[in-house]
Amino acid sequence: MTMMPSAHVDTFTRDHLPPAETWPALEFTLPELHYPERLNAATVLIDDAVETFGADRPALRTPDGAVWTYGQLQKRSNQVAQVLAEDLGVVPGNRVLLRGPNNPWTVAAWLGVLKAGAVVVTTMPMLRSSEVSTLIQLTQPVVAISDHRFLDELAVAAGDDLTVLTYGGHDGDDLAARCQAKSGEFTAVDTAADDVALLGPTSGTTGVPKVTMHFHRDILANADTFARYILEPTADDVFAGSPPLAFTFGLGGLVVFPLRFGASSLLTEKAGPVELAENAAAAGATILFTAPTAYRAILKENRGDLLRSLRVGVSAGEHLSKETWEAVHEATGLRLVNGIGATEMLHVFISAAGDEIRPGTTGRAVPGFRATILDEEGNELGPGNIGRLAVIGPTGCRYLDDPRQANYVVGGWNVTGDTFSMDEDGYFTYQARSDNMIVSSGYNIGAPEVEAAIDQHPDVVENAVIGRPDPDRGSIVCAFVVLREGVIGDAVKRKEIQDFVKQTIAPYKYPRDVRFVTGLPRNPSGKLQHFKLRDGLLNEDPTNKTQQLTTAGQSQA
Template sequence: MTLSPTAHVDTFTRDALPPTDLWPTLEFTIPDVRYPERLNAAVELLDRTIDRFGPDRAAILLADRSSWSYGELRRRADQFAQVLVEDHGLVPGNRVLLRMLNGPWTVACWLGALKAGMVVVTTMVAWRARELRPIAERVRPGVAVVDHRGLGDAETAFAGLGERPAVIVAGGDPDSLVIACDAKPGGFVAVDTAADDVALLGATSGTTGVPKITMHFHRDILANADTFGRHVLHLASDDVSASTAPLAFTFGLGGNVVFPLRTGGAMVLVERATPVELAKLIEPLGITVLYTAPTGYRSIIKEGLAGELKRLRIGIAAGEHLTISTFDAVEAASGLRLINGIGATEMLHVFISASGDDIRSGATGRVVPGYRAAILDEDGRELGAGEPGRLGVIGPTGCRYLDDERQSVYVHDGWNITGDTFVRDEDGYFTFQARNDSMIVTAGYNVGAPEVEEVILGHEDVLECAVVGCEDPERGMIVAAFVVPREGVAGSDALTASILDHVKARLAVYKCPRRVDYLTALPRNPSGKVQHFILRERAAASADVAVTETRGA
């Protein structure tokens, strides 16, 4: 594979790309994703959109009813690019780390860094020093923009680094970021980057404890907007998008920034948006597109805000498995048929989904135009309809880890292996079975954790549930359920018996949990995914958990 001549003076990221023989197959099968050799994503998202719609169009809407226009966003992005180059001496290819909450300045910094030819590393303010430090060590940022409320952990994380980044403090009094940008005139001439120059470095948000760092090109940023955003969501210039996901993660970055900018729409930004908080903004801010986790939609309904969901054009559920019970509950309460989908940080965004009349309750969807997928056995052979196996995906985006031996784990024979077990039907619909690491083998039987979770969630006294495998000397593993009861209900022997009766009435006996643990909340990472590895550790240790052992299931 031949890469285009790079615009990067600092070639750190290009040098750290995996060997090309370990890359996934990349395909550009539809015209939408065939980009020119020279491409700057920020120019395409901002300048080209302004060329089409003008600078006065609203780009960012805030909860206090204030807004930023496209022209204001461009001015601030250009100013930040000048700060990086003129005040800090950065050159194309240097890394800029953003440790900021969802807000207009985060978007301006992200765009400005890309315009200047830098590589953006987005991180969470919620991460503590021990989580941030290994990321900083590996990406070696030249500048870090840090929200003043997360400065302490950032300083601790950066202390002792061989090359400590210059820190620009955002927010607070004084606001160093605003002061530095106010001193610049704007009007920055963007760097003529290659379409395959690295633009983003993103830490994975999976359920394992060790993050990998994915590498994405300028063309990748546009590809998901031009596939999923265009062909499945059918986003338009009059759409207003909102998401509970942080911009530090690719799902939130795509849905709440890249997609609306690509179409000339507007985004709603709230620093720490909860599903209920965004639901209350649907009417006053005219939100038409909402992205949140399935549990977020359940929360909205439980708070009596189903009527607000009726105002949406579309609702996208992601971050965790969308159960049939949740899909049906949302549709019954609001008429909204949630758009399911599977994506990955490695692929940047969603690659299997369905919308409108194509939605089938219980199925994830069909392959997004521009991608193809297959169900593979352990030897990489494609399986037929109705046969469960590993999901493999190929398209215009794909996995490239920053200097990581796990590249060969994710990519096999050109396929991106997502780590999920799926089954495909004769009509090309893919249905989720389990994460490959959440398949429980108990007494010789295979049990998919999501199937058990869905049934338990159907119990009237259960708010949330996660199911994991727990080692057992007799059965190899047993099915262990972690349950969050609904408000006003306490975990008890009586509730356990009721849950087990509920499960036994709907599933084979061998799938029934042999252990139920009660929690006040499920452990989740900052992107909202349940951290199953923590639950497995707790199940193994039985430490500090109110446990009800269930026998004879």
């Protein structure tokens, strides 16, 4: 395939794109997706927005009531670009690692890196030094920008070879202080639409992380598909949500989407589900992004009232059960927008909104995408069959110099690692991760279905289900359960939950093994790490050599 002339002086990212023959098919079927050959995503998201919506329009909000206008965000992002190019010698194509929570300076830094023609490496702020070190080795950044509160682990990983710039502290060399000395006038580098803009490490898998590569046009494509056609945002909307900006689900929902449409975003650094809902309600949020776990937690605290002023509630990141959808709707009147995406695709590509929603299904292919079900040989299956979800659209998987590209792209399709079925109307229904199906005595049991049933028990805060090796049944359903405070996890409660599940779903699906725990392992983006639970079972039973458990696959965006 022919790529446009690059603006990158440092050609690292183009040099490490996967071979062209291993790329997925790309389709640009909507008029909005026909971008000019020269395109800088930051120019579109902030400079064009200032011209269209005005410099005084609110852009970023924080729970303490502070507001950055579009004009202020534009100036600060320009100043960041000046610091990078003028003070630190960053040239187009260099990588700049970002490490910070959801706050306005993180957004200004993200935009500033793109304006300078550099490539953003997004990282979760809670990663430990060994994890950051791995990402540094993979992406080879020349500068790291970090919130001062998350410097310690980064400093260990960076050593003496990587320039680290902090923000939010009181150091005279702080990024904010440096920015004050700059004019705020900067002409963004004239990057190509297919210059790499973003390197997004995958989350939640074992081993060396895969690093996804996204072009400037990709950043806009998700706003011009899922956001434009499913959320239908206006400049009066206020976005809010829980996902970190380093997580592509959060980057889209809290930065790209609102800026693309002149709206504003409430940035919350850290908050539990109820506190998030309280902050959102106080800020007048109209669109909320969070996971089903958070919606359930809000309802269990009887605070559904906090969601009633929302125009749209988006649920993604994990399976949204029909029971949870109906409970939210009954308590709040809100019709949750379900969706599935992947870091490889940047954001959501299957969803539905309004009257198109069918509770219990994930939805249909978002305009601009098409999806199907594949068998193990890569053949398309007709409606009514269960198989591997595959998708094609304007974005697609490109791993940074990684042989696992061949596992994700099959015959041009992006194969996400999820098991779905599709009905005659093109609605997709989630079954399980492709590696999260439990086979017990010949029965196929989807762990998410069991998790959804257990979640309905009034004493359960959250749970995770995996298959445990069993010499008689092959595997049995094993549930790790977190109970609400004050409830005792004993044999009586265990049987109560088992009986409850038998009454909720088919009895053969009930968890024969129930273990009460105080918490569940999650990665920095909040996703459950089922593989750690599986590893724990293997470690506790080293004599069991007849069963082999696979680790969990790539998490969703």
